[in-house]
Amino acid sequence: MSAPKATILTADEVRRAMTRIAHEIIERNKGAENLALIGIHTRGIPLAERLAAKLSELEGVDIPTGMLDITLYRDDLSEVAHQPIIRETQVPFDLGQRRVILVDDVLYTGRTVRAALDALIDLGRPVGIQLAVLVDRGHRELPIRADYVGKNLPTASSEVVKVKLHETDGVDSVELWDLEDLK
Known part of the structure; x- marks a missing residue:
């Protein structure tokens, strides 16, 4: 393998990027009261859990977390898979009184976030929705912007x-690959 x-x-x-994002969330929201974090499958979930733990450590309040499967909300579902794998959506709290922070690993075209917004709104109407990503790589196809970014990476x-x-x-890292090397 290359x-x-x-x-x-x-x-x-x-x-360090996750710690910085946690501090930015606290600063922008004037604390962590009434926040909830929802991770987008797959790697957004552990990132949301890490952020919630850091926010709790810094602010002394429990931050509820959830997980969101956006598969059926994708606008390219027919192109991606004939038999899509549906994963669990779990939001064990009322969205109505919360500011929700959607968490994902990479922001690229914006289509995943658009699908996540649709899925989230079907579950309830939060006070507000913000977006945190570990990496923003550009190439947006939709007018979507992250509120919190660990690393901007032009690609x-x-x-x-x-x-x-x-x-x-089993390891934490972010790598840049040539598409040809992954085939």
């Missing part, structure tokens, strides 16, 4: 950003 073009974030840099469309997290991959 190697990545570059390691963009090491485990320590991922940790070519022929490149792939691979986020690895300890919870899903």
Whole structure:
């Protein structure tokens, strides 16, 4: 197997980026009261859980977390899979009195976030919705912007950003790959 073009974030840099995002969330929201974090499958979930733990540590309040599967809300569902894999959506709290922060690993075209917004609104009407991502790689096709970004990474469309997290991959890192090297 070939190697990545570059390691963009090491485990320590991922940790520092998440800590910075937590501080930015607290600053923007004037604390952590009435916040909830919802991770988008797959790697958004552990990132949301990490952010919630850091926010709780910093502010001394419990931050509820949830998980969101956007599969059936995708606008490219017929192109992606004939038999889509539906994963669990779990939002064990009322959205009505909360400011929700959607969490994902990489922001690219914006289509995943658009689908997540549709899925979230079907569950209730939060006070507000914000977006936190570990990596923003550009190339937006929709007018969507993250409120909190761990790393802005301009990329070519022929490149792939691979986020690895300890919870899903056994290690924390962000790597940049050439699409051809992954085939």
